[in-house]
Amino acid sequence: MNTALVMPFGSADWMAILPATVVGLTALLVLIADLTLPRHLRRQTGLAIAFLGTVVAGVLALQGWGHSYAAFGDGFMLGGFTIAFEGIIVLATLFTLLMSTSLGREDQAAAGIALILWAATGAMLMAGASNLMTIFLGLELLSLALYCLCTLSPRPAARESALKYLILSSTASAFMLYGMALLFGATGSVALSALLDPPASAGLFDAGCALFFIGVAFKLSLVPFHVWTPDVYEGAPLPVTAFMSVVTKAGMLAVFARFAYAALPASKAPQLLWPMWIFAAFSMIVGNVAALAQTDIKRLLAYSGVAQLGYIVAAMAGTTQAGLRYAIFYTVAYTFMNLGAFAVVALLSREREEGSHLASYSGLGQRQPVLAGAMTFFLLALAGLPPTVGFTGKVFILASLVFAGYAWLAGLLIVGTVISAYVYLKIVFTMYARTAGAPLRAAVKPMSLLPWIGLGVCAVAVLVLGLYPLSPSAANIVPFVK
Amino acid sequence: MIWALAIVPLLAGLALYALPRSAGDAAKWIGVAVSFVAFVAVLALRGAPDESVPWFSFPFVANFHAGLGQGISFWLAALLALTMTCALAVVRVPRQRGFVAQMLILLGAMMGVFISRDLLIFALFWDLQLIPVFLMLIGWSPDRRAASAWRYLVYNLAGGLALLLAVAAFGIAAQSTDVIGLPPPGGSWLANAHWSAWIFAGFAIAFLIKTPVWPLHTWMPDTYADLPPPAVAVVSAVQSKGGLYGFIAIAASVAPAPMHAIAPLMLVLGSAGLIYGAVVALVEDDAKRIVAYSSLSHLGLILIAIFSFDRVALAGAIVYIIAHGLFSAGLFLVLGEVEAREDTRLLSRLGGLGARNPRLAGGLVILALAALGLPGLAGFAGEILIISGVYRAGAIWPALLALVAVVLAAAYMLRLFQGMMQGPQISDLPQRPDMSPLEMFALAPLVVAIVWLGVNPGPVATAARDAYVSPPAIVSARP
Numbered sequence: 001m002n003t004a005l006v007m008p009f010g011s012a013d014w015m016a017i018l019p020a021t022v023v024g025l026t027a028l029l030v031l032i033a034d035l036t037l038p039r040h041l042r043r044q045t046g047l048a049i050a051f052l053g054t055v056v057a058g059v060l061a062l063q064g065w066g067h068s069y070a071a072f073g074d075g076f077m078l079g080g081f082t083i084a085f086e087g088i089i090v091l092a093t094l095f096t097l098l099m100s101t102s103l104g105r106e107d108q109a110a111a112g113i114a115l116i117l118w119a120a121t122g123a124m125l126m127a128g129a130s131n132l133m134t135i136f137l138g139l140e141l142l143s144l145a146l147y148c149l150c151t152l153s154p155r156p157a158a159r160e161s162a163l164k165y166l167i168l169s170s171t172a173s174a175f176m177l178y179g180m181a182l183l184f185g186a187t188g189s190v191a192l193s194a195l196l197d198p199p200a201s202a203g204l205f206d207a208g209c210a211l212f213f214i215g216v217a218f219k220l221s222l223v224p225f226h227v228w229t230p231d232v233y234e235g236a237p238l239p240v241t242a243f244m245s246v247v248t249k250a251g252m253l254a255v256f257a258r259f260a261y262a263a264l265p266a267s268k269a270p271q272l273l274w275p276m277w278i279f280a281a282f283s284m285i286v287g288n289v290a291a292l293a294q295t296d297i298k299r300l301l302a303y304s305g306v307a308q309l310g311y312i313v314a315a316m317a318g319t320t321q322a323g324l325r326y327a328i329f330y331t332v333a334y335t336f337m338n339l340g341a342f343a344v345v346a347l348l349s350r351e352r353e354e355g356s357h358l359a360s361y362s363g364l365g366q367r368q369p370v371l372a373g374a375m376t377f378f379l380l381a382l383a384g385l386p387p388t389v390g391f392t393g394k395v396f397i398l399a400s401l402v403f404a405g406y407a408w409l410a411g412l413l414i415v416g417t418v419i420s421a422y423v424y425l426k427i428v429f430t431m432y433a434r435t436a437g438a439p440l441r442a443a444v445k446p447m448s449l450l451p452w453i454g455l456g457v458c459a460v461a462v463l464v465l466g467l468y469p470l471s472p473s474a475a476n477i478v479p480f481v482k
Numbered sequence: 483m484i485w486a487l488a489i490v491p492l493l494a495g496l497a498l499y500a501l502p503r504s505a506g507d508a509a510k511w512i513g514v515a516v517s518f519v520a521f522v523a524v525l526a527l528r529g530a531p532d533e534s535v536p537w538f539s540f541p542f543v544a545n546f547h548a549g550l551g552q553g554i555s556f557w558l559a560a561l562l563a564l565t566m567t568c569a570l571a572v573v574r575v576p577r578q579r580g581f582v583a584q585m586l587i588l589l590g591a592m593m594g595v596f597i598s599r600d601l602l603i604f605a606l607f608w609d610l611q612l613i614p615v616f617l618m619l620i621g622w623s624p625d626r627r628a629a630s631a632w633r634y635l636v637y638n639l640a641g642g643l644a645l646l647l648a649v650a651a652f653g654i655a656a657q658s659t660d661v662i663g664l665p666p667p668g669g670s671w672l673a674n675a676h677w678s679a680w681i682f683a684g685f686a687i688a689f690l691i692k693t694p695v696w697p698l699h700t701w702m703p704d705t706y707a708d709l710p711p712p713a714v715a716v717v718s719a720v721q722s723k724g725g726l727y728g729f730i731a732i733a734a735s736v737a738p739a740p741m742h743a744i745a746p747l748m749l750v751l752g753s754a755g756l757i758y759g760a761v762v763a764l765v766e767d768d769a770k771r772i773v774a775y776s777s778l779s780h781l782g783l784i785l786i787a788i789f790s791f792d793r794v795a796l797a798g799a800i801v802y803i804i805a806h807g808l809f810s811a812g813l814f815l816v817l818g819e820v821e822a823r824e825d826t827r828l829l830s831r832l833g834g835l836g837a838r839n840p841r842l843a844g845g846l847v848i849l850a851l852a853a854l855g856l857p858g859l860a861g862f863a864g865e866i867l868i869i870s871g872v873y874r875a876g877a878i879w880p881a882l883l884a885l886v887a888v889v890l891a892a893a894y895m896l897r898l899f900q901g902m903m904q905g906p907q908i909s910d911l912p913q914r915p916d917m918s919p920l921e922m923f924a925l926a927p928l929v930v931a932i933v934w935l936g937v938n939p940g941p942v943a944t945a946a947r948d949a950y951v952s953p954p955a956i957v958s959a960r961p
Contacts, residue, residue: 322541369499384643385613386606395602398650399541407651407680414643421639422632429620433628469538 009072016071016078019061019086020124023093026053027117034110043101043109050113051097054120058090061124070130074191077130077258084328085127085254088335092246093120095339095458099239099346101448104152112152116243119145123251130262132180132190135255139176139219142251143169146244153237154351161235168228169218176215182208192263209272212259216276219252222313223282226306230294233302238353241298242342245305246335253312253331261319269319277317281409283310284416291423295358297345301338304382304423307416308334314413315397318404326396333381333389333465340378340458343451344371350447358430365432372431374455379424381462384417389465396469484533484548487523487559488594488607491516495586495614498579506578513570513582517589521563528556532599534660542653545660547599553945554731557804558596562589562720564927565811569712571924572815574822575622584621585713588614588721595724601649601659601732608688608724609642615709615717623708630704637701641691648684651677652736662732671736682740685733693725693781695748696755706774711818714770718777719811723803726781729788730799741789748789753883755782760890764897769820769827772898773813776853779887780806786880787868795871797946801939802864808935809852809861812928816846819921820902823914829901832911836903841917843903845925852932854895855888860935867943 014021030046037045061083068079076082096116104112122141129135147169150162180190186204187194195205218225233241260273287306294300312334315327348355348364348371365372381388394417401410494516498509532549550556566589575581591614594607612635619631653659656671672678691698702722706714733741759778766772780802787799819842820835821827836843852859865888873881917925935942 373499380613386610391606391609395605395646395650396541398647399654402647402651403541403654410647410650414640414647417643418636418640421635425616425635428617429628429631432617433620434626467537 012069013071013076016064016069016076016128017125019057019064019090020121020128022053022057022060023090023117023124024121026050026057027114027121029053030110030114030117039106043106046110046113047097047100050117051094053117054090054093054097057124058087058094061086061090071128072134074193075131075134076125076128078128081258081324081328082128082254084332085250086124088250088331089120089123089127089247092243092250092335092339093117095343095454096239096243096247098450098454099242099343101450102351103237103239105154108152112149115145115149116239119149119243120247123247126251127254129255130192130258132183132192136173136177136180138251139173139255142248143173146240146248149240149243150232150236152240153235155235155353157235158237159235161232164228164235165232172215172218172225175211175218179208179211179213179215182211184208192259195263196265206268206272209264210275213272213276216252216256216259217279220249220256220309220313221283221302221306222276222279222309223286223306224279226283226287229306230290230299230302233298233305234296234356238298238342238346238349238356241301242339242346245301245338245342249305249309249312250331250335253309253327256313257316257324257327260316261324273319276313277406277409280310280313280317281412283307284314284412285419288416288419288423292419292426294423296356297358297361297427298353298356300358300423300427301341304420305338307420308338308382310416311394311397311413314406314409315400317401317406317409320400320404322396323400323404326393326400329469330393330397333393333462336458336461336465337378337381337388337390340455340462341375341382343455343458344375344378346451347371347446347455350445358427361427361430362433363431374459375431376428377459377462379427381466383421383424385421387463387466389462389469392466392469483523484527484530484550484597485546487520487527487550487597488548488590490590491520491586491593492590495583495588495590498583498586501579503577503579506582509579509582510570510573513573513586514567516586517563517566517570520589520593521560521567524550524556524559524563528552534599537600537602542656543658543660544602544653545600546603547660547662548597548603549599549663550597551663554727554800554803555596557800557942557945558720558723558727558807559593561723561804561807562592562596562716564931565716565719565807568924568928569715569811569815572818572921573710573712575710575712577621581618581622581710581713584614584618585716588618588713588716592716592720592724596727599660599662599664601652601661601736604662604732605642605646605649608645609639611721611724612638612642615705615713615721618710618713619705619708622710622713625708628708630701630708633701634705637691637694637698641688644684645688648681648688651684652681655681661736663735666735670738675739678737679740679743682733682737682744685728685737686744689725689728689733690751691725692728693722693785694778695725695751695785696758696778696782697751699755699759699778702778703771703774706777706814707768707770711814711821715811715814715818718774718814719807722777722781723807726784726788726799726803729785730796734788742791745789745791749786749877749880752782752785752789753880755779756786756883756887757890760887760894763894764890767828767830769817769829769832769898769902770814772829772894773810773817776891776894777806777810779891780810780853783865783868783884783887786872786877786884790872790875790877790880792871792875793946794874795868797943798864798867798869798871800945801935801942802861802868804942805852805860805864805932805935808928808932809849809859812845812849812925812932813853815925815928816842816849819917824911826911829898832902832908833905834903834907835911837907838913839903839916841922843899845917845922845929846899846903848929848932850895850899852936854892858933858936860932860939863936863939867939 125138221229291303345355381390384394534547537544591611598604620628759775763775787795855861
């Protein structure tokens with residue numbers, strides 16, 4: 001396999017990573033535009049370029065649908081699975097850009113946009129990464145960009161958030177890297193496909209997997225590796241939080257799914273993976289219970305994200321094909337529900353991110369009925385109530401869990417969902433309950449109307465996907481590494 | 483067209499939010515019109531062929547399949563539209579536009595429950611009907627913290643999600659959820675007894691909470707006390723019947739074996755609720771809670787009827803489901819009129835209203851007599867069929883307890899009537915006029931239906947024979 005690294009790469013290899021490349025190059029274009037344009041045009045132009053570039057990348061990614069190709073000597077695997085995750089990342093990046101009209105100071109605008117795009121590039125590489133090196137490359141590109149993005153806010157909490165994220169996330173990366181080193185030691189290869197052969201040294205292999213999974217669980221914020229999440233989400237600027245809550249997770253889910261489904265020998269997979277299902281089980285319960293007490297919407301959504309990621313990882317329990325399919329479906333669902341809710345927060349925020357305080361929602365049903373209605377809809381979706389994609393997605397997860405013989409996880413999912421209803425509907429209650437004589441606050445004039453676009457798209461998607469649950473067929477997503 | 487019964491009210495409810503906030507009266511009459519048209523449409527669509535649109539086919543087959551038939555679904559749908567029309571006609575709440583909108587959404591969601599022929603769609607509407615009730619509780623309950631809203635939500639959502647898990651498991655096991663009202667191929671839907679038991683358990687939790695059955699009823703009195711009268715009329719008359727409908731139309735055909743196995747426990751729970759509800763209703767001071775606990779008692783009786791697996795008892799159960807819907811909706815509407823006039827509904831504060839409000843007293847006495855089982859009114863028709871059927875099935879002691887409960891019902895219903903309408907007039911109560919023609923007009927259809935069902939229960943009773951309620955297992959398995 002080492003010879004693959006010196007083989008000349010053909011155009012097909014470069015085509016395979018074209019969407020990621022386009023996003024990365026768009027970032028450069030944004031920076032160049034920033035250098036050349038007059039000051040008052042920079043932010044708008046940068047956003048426009050970034051938006052166009054990301055759309056182009058999305059279209060290019062979709063054109064690969066139905067193709068399957070192992071690029072760069074098994075380093076990057078193109079296929080339905082990769083494209084599905086690239087699509088999620090592109091969508092989430094677009095929604096983030098819509099919210100980013102006030103990200104950072106004026107002189108930081110282009111840098112912020114470029115960093116978002118580079119983070120997306122890293123995540124897109126993770127979506128297709130099929131050897132350990134590519135995984136790490138994508139992960140670090142994503143993480144380094146995010147450390148910087150976390151500081152792009154005037155609030156002091158942002159620095160704290162960035163530092164916390166840097167230290168804890170680097171620790172997790174270190175765990176993961178050490179795990180990768182052990183796996184390389186056990187198998188003599190960095191290719192995921194090489195792990196499938198019975199390894200010479202079982203102890204080394206198992207320890208490597210364990211460390212790798214700890215890194216994965218950290219990045220996915222699964223309990224008990226979730227404690228960084230609320231602090232980082234709270235401190236980071238709103239669009240960055242929204243981005244992290246979806247793109248980081250999607251990239252890491254792709255890595256985990258590929259590893260769990262395609263890299264572990266069938267004889268060892270159940271023993272090696274069961275801690276992940278336990279983590280998922282704890283996440284569904286602990287995430288929702290911890291969210292009960294939150295009064296900051298970003299912290300609340302952080303804990304809710306812990307629980308939602310628990311549902312998604314749980315869906316893969318037993319590594320059935322249906323489970324993978326519905327994990328991807330629910331990831332798409334989560335993208336729309338979560339970013340829809342973030343769009344509402346953005347529309348209620350000015351410089352101080354007022355929209356992240358639960359108190360800002362008091363009486364919103366009277367002041368801004370449309371916004372309150374939209375928020376209610378997204379929260380109902382997150383709670384898994386009909387007629388939304390959250391409901392349909394949960395049905396699929398429950399079905400695949402029962403099918404895979406993990407009915408106990410399905411039972412815990414139900415318990416977690418009941419608790420989560422209280423979490424989400426608490427916000428609904430705040431919006432619609434009668435305020436005890438307190439004067440209604442004036443409607444907050446949003447800094448930009450662009451999040452309305454994201455909100456509208458998310459709302460339509462949450463409804464339509466709930467009623468017409470398109471999901472990639474197993475034939476398209478499963479042959480993704482072998 | 484059958485789907486329109488559910489979809490049109492849902493969309494109409496959402497569309498009401500486009501009206502200006504002050505258009506409360508316009509919203510009310512739109513609501514009445516939509517519900518009345520729904521009622522006429524239900525009658526017109528009796529026996530109409532089913533409608534089905536494919537939903538998805540993997541991991542199991544699920545279709546948007548709706549049917550009305552001529553059986554229990556039809557009667558419950560008619561009851562729903564009728565009570566909703568009467569309830570909306572007398573709506574008088576603050577922020578009325580939003581309230582009527584939620585009532586219409588509730589109408590659509592509950593209609594969906596009764597016309598669904600696919601388990602997953604049934605579960606979808608089952609969960610959907612929670613949302614408007616929750617929103618009405620947080621928006622219109624007298625308690626600002628809306629404690630009852632959370633209790634309602636947590637109980638019913640736990641049930642709804644247990645149902646959802648059971649439906650998902652059923653889908654995996656049977657490869658299709660489009661099963662309501664269909665005979666199982668090869669004798670049973672679930673070959674595996676172990677699966678069958680767990681799936682039944684999921685259904686049963688949902689149905690027992692929704693009905694509610696003692697000891698899972700604790701959400702119910704607070705919810706009924708806090709909801710405005712039009713909403714509680716509909717919720718108690720129809721939403722609570724979802725659980726009983728589920729046992730009869732779904733559990734009995736989908737998982738007959740565990741349903742028979744659990745019958746002794748259900749007879750005990752039903753009897754406990756029957757007596758407990760009646761006793762609490764005898765001592766409670768709040769008139770709404772008296773009716774709420776009397777519902778617990780009556781619904782316990784219906785549960786006993788269902789789980790005695792007797793054809794006559796089942797016919798009685800269906801008659802009584804409709805009868806209870808009619809008189810409990812009427813009772814809650816009358817109590818709402820009283821509360822609106824006197825600003826209280828405590829028996830210890832009320833008294834002697836009948837002298838000044840003869841029409842109000844007349845309405846209450848008919849409904850109370852129906853509830854206590856006076857021959858000639860609907861309650862009696864159901865009770866006599868149930869008690870004789872339960873006795874015939876060999877369940878002697880539940881039949882005897884039911885007789886005791888009938889006596890207790892007379893006691894608490896007459897206590898309710900006497901406490902409010904008879905006795906000396908209380909001078910510090912506000913002096914308000916008697917029922918308006920509109921209020922009488924809104925109550926009249928319920929009273930007419932009660933009399934009609936009382937003298938002619940046949941059409942409803944034959945629902946026990948009709949397609950959607952007679953899974954062969956439930957009537958043939960006579961002990």
